[in-house]
Amino acid sequence: MALEQTSNSYLEITKINTPDPWITQANNGKFYFTFTANNRIPMWEASSIHQLRVDPKRGPVWKAKQTGPQSERLWAPELHALRGRWYIYFAAADAQVGNRSHRMYVLGGPSADEDPHAGPWELLGPIRGMNQGQWAIDGTVFELDEVLYFCYSGWPRKENGEWVTHREDVQQLFILRLKDPVTADSEAVMICHPSQPWEQLPNGRAKICEGPQWLQSPSGHWKGIVYSCSASWTKHYKMATLQYLPISANAGPLDPRSWRKSIDPLLQNRPDGKGPFGPGHGCFLNLEDEGTVVFFHATDRETDGNRNRKCRMQRLKWIEGGPDMGGYVGDSAGTWGNRVEKIR
Template sequence: MNDWPNPFIEQRADPFILLHEDVYYFIASVPEYDRLELRCAVTLEALPQAAPVIVWRKPEHGPMSKLIWAPELHHINGKWYIYFAAAHTQALDKLNMFQHCMFALECADADPLNGKWVEKGQIKTQFESFCLDATTFSHQGKQWYLWAQKDPNIPGNSNIYLAEMDTPWSIKGEPLRLSKPEFEWECRGFMVNEGPAVITHGEKLFVSYSASATDENYCIGLLWINLAADPTKAENWHKSPQPVFTTSYENKQYGPGHNSFTRTKDGEDVLVYHARNYTEIEGDPLYDPNRHTRLKTIGWDNDGMPVFGTPPADHP
């Protein structure tokens, strides 16, 4: 078991770590919400000291000009892609902050930190509504897009959706709603399912997601499906009635969530997430910068289900 420092990287929320060809890449939301940064290292332990490289800055106006949230880095068919959410200047002008859409950037160069990034535009979905936290994964010979979005026709802030990808910046077919906020722990403060992340183990594919408001109520839920089952059929998916990773008052870790998964070089599965170490947030929680990136090794039980455990306390 590894014992990483906690926090692992300070003031980086919505963290995402990709292990690609023996190199670890890190991307996350920055407190200013104005740019996309990448850093890389040969080991996980070296990521906090790795120099961040700004690969894209938001424009002053237009559809990608406000509140750059929750980027992810992926490598698909020999090219790099960054998915991120952004709001339009006009949405803020109308005092309607939360009108985010999803966008994609592409880099055809080998090194994503120094290569050229090209804007591929908005990723269109079934609704023109609040949309964020996209991820992608390869499964059953297809590339899939997994994201959070508000359905204007039902209560709640966001649900989790799945669709097959046509290109790395577009989807095809009818999206499937995998989950909506329905349990009490998903509806504290806000009715939220967001931040999906994918991990496979044994005969199952798992989707973790975050629920409730981004204060100490924030927590992680879990969906799963058999690897051989059709992921486009809602009846093949299962949902845990309880959260799998929650605030630890004893360890002073509040609102653990918005996770991704990576692996150590030894093959251990690692939960990458953010949490605060206090609850007394002054002003809007959105602008509190101290959601720090944290790491925790996860285990597996005899039924092949993940064991997330408890968020460990801060330690150097």
């Protein structure tokens, strides 16, 4: 087995720094992997998770502009096949301004039945109709009841309704409805504020919710968002959940009351002090013979900061109450057994 059924083990997918991992499987059976590379949108492809680890085809599909709004800090790209076309959603900043200029952008690619790695890719710009006054990163798209929604991490509003423009210590989760993959159909609504102590650094200086990902059980009994919290550049990074529970037939994803935050994190550092450290920014796949697995980044040492964030894989179990990972990073590294190459 790749991951032992009887233990909470994990597998190391990459041996190099690949923060904010995003892996998807296309209709052609291939796996496509992208991650934060700052000056480009990278893409790896492979016929199996094992090949993705040992010998993927590598090559960027888009590079940062020389100047302007997409000239540096290209963060957390995600590849999605939506409405018949490939799209990549990513955050980018202006090199002359820095982090406070981060906004979300969209690349349009080939038809969804073609190889996304082959391109061509074009910059479509920001999501049309999305308020560009707000700092925004880590955007993801999901479909619910045949409607597309865009969820992202952003700086909060001021009391007068304007957006905060110079505050890097608080990030909230927002959601808006999409008319199509590149057009907003509603105002953004805040659905998650970092109110829990475990969403903050121990000194309370960084209160962060980011990296949202849609997750749904195979049975459909649990739906919601898994997000990362606390500071990604520290060992305190972790993942938690927001369950989608509409309070009435008329309530939907744009009603903040439809989201219930977990009492405890889904995944965090082990209490015995063993690594990996700072698990976060996960994505999910249902794999043959493995069930639901989570790909996330974590560091080998608790002092690595935002360096050496390697992609790891760990199994997620479904229980009556929803997703369960035992609360902590696996207690041992799993083995790449003979069957691993069959994982599709």
